[in-house]
Amino acid sequence: MSQKHPSFFQSVERNFDRAAAHTGLPKGLLEQIKVCNAVYQMRFPVKIGGEVQVIEAYRVQHSHHRLPTKGGIRYAMSVNQDEVMALAALMTYKCAIVDVPFGGAKGGIKINPRQFSEYELEKVTRRYTTELIRKNFIGPGIDVPAPDYGTGAREMAWILDTYQTFKHGEIDAAGCVTGKPVSQNGIRGRTEATGRGVFYALREVMSFEDDMKKLGLTKGIAGKTMVVQGLGNVGYYAAKISTTEGDVKLIGVAEYEGSIHKPDGIDVDALMKHRKETGSILNFPGATNLPKREDALELECDILVPAALENQITPENAPRIKAKIIAEAANGPVMADAEETLLKKGIMIIPDMYINAGGVTVSYFEWLKNLSHMRFGRMEKRFNSNTYENLVSTVERLTGKVIGPKERSILTRGADEIDLVNSGLEETMIEAYRQIRDVYVSNPDIKDMRTAAFVSALNKISSDYMALGIFP
Ligand code: GLU
Numbered sequence: 043m044s045q046k047h048p049s050f051f052q053s054v055e056r057n058f059d060r061a062a063a064h065t066g067l068p069k070g071l072l073e074q075i076k077v078c079n080a081v082y083q084m085r086f087p088v089k090i091g092g093e094v095q096v097i098e099a100y101r102v103q104h105s106h107h108r109l110p111t112k113g114g115i116r117y118a119m120s121v122n123q124d125e126v127m128a129l130a131a132l133m134t135y136k137c138a139i140v141d142v143p144f145g146g147a148k149g150g151i152k153i154n155p156r157q158f159s160e161y162e163l164e165k166v167t168r169r170y171t172t173e174l175i176r177k178n179f180i181g182p183g184i185d186v187p188a189p190d191y192g193t194g195a196r197e198m199a200w201i202l203d204t205y206q207t208f209k210h211g212e213i214d215a216a217g218c219v220t221g222k223p224v225s226q227n228g229i230r231g232r233t234e235a236t237g238r239g240v241f242y243a244l245r246e247v248m249s250f251e252d253d254m255k256k257l258g259l260t261k262g263i264a265g266k267t268m269v270v271q272g273l274g275n276v277g278y279y280a281a282k283i284s285t286t287e288g289d290v291k292l293i294g295v296a297e298y299e300g301s302i303h304k305p306d307g308i309d310v311d312a313l314m315k316h317r318k319e320t321g322s323i324l325n326f327p328g329a330t331n332l333p334k335r336e337d338a339l340e341l342e343c344d345i346l347v348p349a350a351l352e353n354q355i356t357p358e359n360a361p362r363i364k365a366k367i368i369a370e371a372a373n374g375p376v377m378a379d380a381e382e383t384l385l386k387k388g389i390m391i392i393p394d395m396y397i398n399a400g401g402v403t404v405s406y407f408e409w410l411k412n413l414s415h416m417r418f419g420r421m422e423k424r425f426n427s428n429t430y431e432n433l434v435s436t437v438e439r440l441t442g443k444v445i446g447p448k449e450r451s452i453l454t455r456g457a458d459e460i461d462l463v464n465s466g467l468e469e470t471m472i473e474a475y476r477q478i479r480d481v482y483v484s485n486p487d488i489k490d491m492r493t494a495a496f497v498s499a500l501n502k503i504s505s506d507y508m509a510l511g512i513f514p
Contacts, residue, residue, distance in 0.1 A: 050128035050352050053378035058131075061496030064488055067504050071513045075134075075503050078104045078127050079145075084173050090162050097151060099170050101179050101187075104130035104146040107506040110183050111147035112137060112402060114190025114221075115170075115197070117163075120351065121150035128352075129190075132373050132395050133402070138499035140399040140474045142406040147185050149174075155192045167197050171204040180205060182217030182413065188405050189221040191351065194275070195233070198222045217412035220405035229408040229418075231463035232401075237279020237349075238464065239400015240371050241288055242471035244345060247367070247392055250479070257366045257390055259344060266344040269294035269365065271336075273314065273323070276371050276398065277349030281310045290345070294338040297323045301338035304329035340364060348375035355380050363389065370394035385490055393492040395499065396474060403470045407463055418463065423456035430454040474498075 048056060055076060062072045080103040087094045100123055103111045113133035116126075126148050134146030151170055155163055174180040180187065180201075189198060201219045209215050222228035231238070244263055248254055251261040259266070268290045270281045284290040291307045299322045302308070308329065316326050324331045332338060339346065339359060346365035348354045352374035355363060360380040368384065368391045370376060376384065376391060384391060411418060431454045438444055445453070457465075482494035507513050 047353075047356070048378055049124045050374055051124045051131070053374065054128045054131050056378045057381075057492055057496060061493045061500060064485060064493065064497050065500050065504070067500065068513060071504055071507055072500075074507065074513075075105065075107075075500065076131075078102050078130060079106050080179075081123065081127065082174075082177055082179055083123060084170075086169050086173060088162070088165050088169055090158065097153065097166060097169075099149070099151040099173070100126040101149040101174060101185070102126045102130035102147060103179070103185055104148075105134040105503070106145050107134075107503055107510075108137070108143045108145050110144055110181070111185045112142070112144035112188070112220075112405065113146055113148040114188045114401075115149035115151070115193050116190040117151050117153055117155045117192030117197075118351075119152060119154045121152040125352070126150040129373055134503065135496060135499040136395040136399045136402060138502040139396050139478070139495055140403050140470050141502075142399075142402055144186070144402075144406070147187075148190070149187055163197070164200050167200040168204045171201045172208070175205065175208050180218055181209075182214045182409070186217065186405075186409060187219050188401070189275075191274070195221060195223040195228060198228075199226050202226060214413055217409045220408040220412075221401075222408070227408075227412055229404065229411050229463060230458075230460040231467070232404045232408055233275065234279040234283070235404035235463075235467060236276045236371070236398050236401035237281075238283050239403065239467055239471050240276070240280040240347065240349075240369055240397055241283040242400070242468050243392060243397045243475060244284065244367075244369055245288055246472050246475045247390075253390070253479075257388065259366055264289040265291065267291050267293045268345045268347060269296070269338050269341050269343045271296040271339055271346075271348045271354060271375075272350030272372065273297055273310075273317070274349065276401075277347065278310065278314065280347055280349055280369075280371050285310060293343060294341045295323055296336055296338035296350075298335070300324045300335055301332035302326050302329040303332055303338065303341055345369055347371050350375070353377050355384070357383065360384055361387075363387070365389060367392065369397050371398050373398065381490075381492070391490060391492060393495045396478060396491075396495045399474065400467055400471060403467055404463055407466060418459045419457050419461070423458065425456070427454050427456035430456075 082101045084099050129148035130146050137144045198219050198221045205218045206215050216227035248263045254261050270277045294303045317323050340362045342364040345367045347369045349371035354375045357380045360383040373394045478495045478498050481498050
């Protein structure tokens with residue numbers, strides 16, 4: 043990145059300052075919220091392919107106003123202290139926005155996971171976890187990691203196993219990490235949670251007729267066009283669920299190897315299959331290859347979903363962005379010094395700290411499941427379905443009509459874990475947007491949704507700090 047841009051953490055601070063001006067909160071309190079409370083930088087040796095490599099890694103706890111702290115662990119060559127600090131800060135605001143009672147944290151290991159064998163990745167992950175245990179930087183009531191870019195359920199299972207090895211007999215040990223495989227104390231629906239949350243959020247945002255009119259759009263998500271950058275866990279599920287459940291048309295995709303455009307719609311599963319077979323999204327039947335990797339970002343569309351890494355929309359390409367809505371599925375995809383250009387063009391930016399909060403929301407459900415030692419739905423599923431059975435039978439008796447077997451099974455079903463997770467997520471995304479929008483509508487000085495989201499978060503975090511009694 044060239045020197046003139048603010049760093050990622052500076053971008054977050056800049057956005058924070060812009061919002062802080064609208065809160066009227068005391069300076070000292072704002073300063074305490076803004077800083078990173080604890081930064082643990084570590085270096086440890088791991089034998090990779092017969093040679094010792096010194097691995098650089100981090101865990102940052104941004105805010106302890108609520109415990110545990112929470113946030114994913116990223117494996118990427120781009121990992122550095124500034125990035126992990128920025129991501130940890132975003133976690134604090136994200137958790138507050140969706141009323142998840144955690145402080146923010148983030149971890150990162152500077153490796154390219156694709157260049158490591160599974161065995162080597164396991165060694166690195168276990169060693170990293172051991173370092174966290176040694177410094178008391180992990181635990182169900184202390185700091186709870188989760189997947190992020192370059193990590194998934196497999197790494198979380200290694201973290202749990204390492205933790206349990208050291209903390210033998212700790213009854214809530216399973217809550218030391220989330221995003222685990224379902225078979226190892228994970229929760230159904232966690233893998234797709236961030237992408238599903240993006241869909242629920244967009245559907246809610248687009249349900250306000252007046253707001254959409256200002257963008258030149260009709261109300262409702264159905265029939266709108268979408269472009270996605272990044273077909274990882276977040277981008278893939280955001281595209282998949284928006285097209286299948288929301289009737290959105292996916293017209294463009296940007297990936298590492300290039301961009302494609304297909305105005306009549308892309309079947310994302312067919313594209314994934316094509317990529318698996320050919321090693322690339324390019325040359326997808328019926329689609330046009332675009333000359334440059336990021337070109338799809340500049341396509342004319344209703345919704346642009348950057349779901350890869352930070353700093354993708356820069357002062358350089360911002361003037362050419364033609365989307366009406368930018369849904370920040372990744373963390374920090376819009377550089378702070380590109381934002382003004384986008385807002386001036388009348389583009390609505392739905393900020394990362396709200397729109398990608400589905401992941402941590404379902405992580406919260408997983409953590410609760412681990413602490414309760416019981417699957418959601420176990421107590422009430424059968425009771426509810428028996429009650430609905432009785433109701434349906436009574437209606438049949440009173441009307442003299444019989445309800446068909448298919449309808450009957452829909453009407454009498456008790457909720458499973460996945461139903462409860464998805465409904466909890468849906469409720470969370472809807473409620474959080476309404477709170478942000480209320481801030482936006484009731485403060486004419488606030489001109490964008492990021493500032494409104496920040497103000498919503500700051501009001502909640504500050505009241506937690508006030509409860510401590512040290513701030514006036
Ligand atoms: N890494 C995800 C995020 O950036 C999820 C964090 C979590 O579940 O704790 O929000």
